[in-house]
Amino acid sequence: xxxxxxxxxxxxxxxxxxxxxxxxxxxxxxxxxxxxxxxxxxxxxxxxxxxxxxxxxxxxxxxxxxxxxxxxxxxxxxxxxxxxxxxxxxxxxxxxxxxxxxxxxxxxxxxxxxxxx
Amino acid sequence: xxxxxxxxxxxxxxxxxxxxxxxxxxxxxxxxxxxxxxxxxxxxxxxxxxxxxxxxxxxxxxxxxxxxxxxxxxxxxxxxxxxxxxxxxxxxxxxxxxxxxxxxxxxxxxxxxxxxx
DNA sequence: CAACCATATTCCGATATGGTAATATGACGA
DNA sequence: TCGTCATATTACCATATCGGAATATGGTTG
Numbered sequence: 001x002x003x004x005x006x007x008x009x010x011x012x013x014x015x016x017x018x019x020x021x022x023x024x025x026x027x028x029x030x031x032x033x034x035x036x037x038x039x040x041x042x043x044x045x046x047x048x049x050x051x052x053x054x055x056x057x058x059x060x061x062x063x064x065x066x067x068x069x070x071x072x073x074x075x076x077x078x079x080x081x082x083x084x085x086x087x088x089x090x091x092x093x094x095x096x097x098x099x100x101x102x103x104x105x106x107x108x109x110x111x112x113x114x115x116x117x
Numbered sequence: 118x119x120x121x122x123x124x125x126x127x128x129x130x131x132x133x134x135x136x137x138x139x140x141x142x143x144x145x146x147x148x149x150x151x152x153x154x155x156x157x158x159x160x161x162x163x164x165x166x167x168x169x170x171x172x173x174x175x176x177x178x179x180x181x182x183x184x185x186x187x188x189x190x191x192x193x194x195x196x197x198x199x200x201x202x203x204x205x206x207x208x209x210x211x212x213x214x215x216x217x218x219x220x221x222x223x224x225x226x227x228x229x230x231x232x233x234x
Numbered sequence: 235c236a237a238c239c240a241t242a243t244t245c246c247g248a249t250a251t252g253g254t255a256a257t258a259t260g261a262c263g264a
Numbered sequence: 265t266c267g268t269c270a271t272a273t274t275a276c277c278a279t280a281t282c283g284g285a286a287t288a289t290g291g292t293t294g
Contacts, residue, residue, distance in 0.1 A: 010213075010216070011154065012150070012154065012212075012216070014147065014151075016216075017147040017150045017151055017154070018147045019219060020147075020150060020212060020215050020216065020219070021144070021145050021146055021147045021149075021150055022145075023215050023218070023219070024141045024142075024144040024145040024215070025141075025142070025145035027138070027141040027145075028138050028139075028141040028142035028144075028145045029138055030131065030134040030135045030137075030138045032138075033129070033134045033137060033138055034131075034134055037128065037129065037134075071218075071222050088218055088221075090214055090215075090217070090218050093214055094211060094214055094215070095129075095137060096127075097207055097210055097211055097214075098137050098140050098141070098207075098211070099127065099129070099133075099137065100207070101140070101188075101205055101207050102136060102137070102140070104205075105188050
């Protein structure tokens, strides 16, 4: 498996493409990203996430449901409430890659308007 | 910039979350992932992508438009046709992360049904 | 068991998105 | 300039998804 900068391609079947797309879809809502971000510093209950993310209870619950379906978060009853926590830190790696790209793009766009071309 | 395994959190503003979500949304369609995958081996024109991905011309064009908006692909006129090519290989890193996660999840799910618990 | 708290689910209206067919744009050669 | 090929855009329908309000579930405590 000598993959130093793997240029070899792992072709995905339509079925797999659908699954991958589904995971990206789960991450394609600002509210859900905000929830994940809030959970980054530790487990939180629904009512805490409501305040932190300024979302209604029903929406928090629904969004967490989506994230849970994709195994991005896990839940665990903790006394009277239910604490949610990050199930796969991979999401932060994903976000970091995306942010990096956007920074590069922004810098590139800014260069177009720079004093010296 | 000494980030070797940055565990420090880069909090994103609502505006930034929206932008990141937008990029994930661009990747949340199987057809678009198929297009990116097709382009992985080199630049292709629209009509070539139509065959490869089994999509109608209008859809290829629209999907490429979305990918182009997010600077995931670039275009370049090549004689009578227009060749599209990957603008940012980062997308493949993203896909690889997601695929890795799904393999882990699948293995985990499979374990639940394994003969020995 | 009853009441209460936390969370999940359902119903609804508004908006967004994908696929298709038809049409428009735009470059190039005769 | 006209026609043609390649691509982009538009209009339209069907479907999906979000947010909000109301309601249901489920665990805990008296």
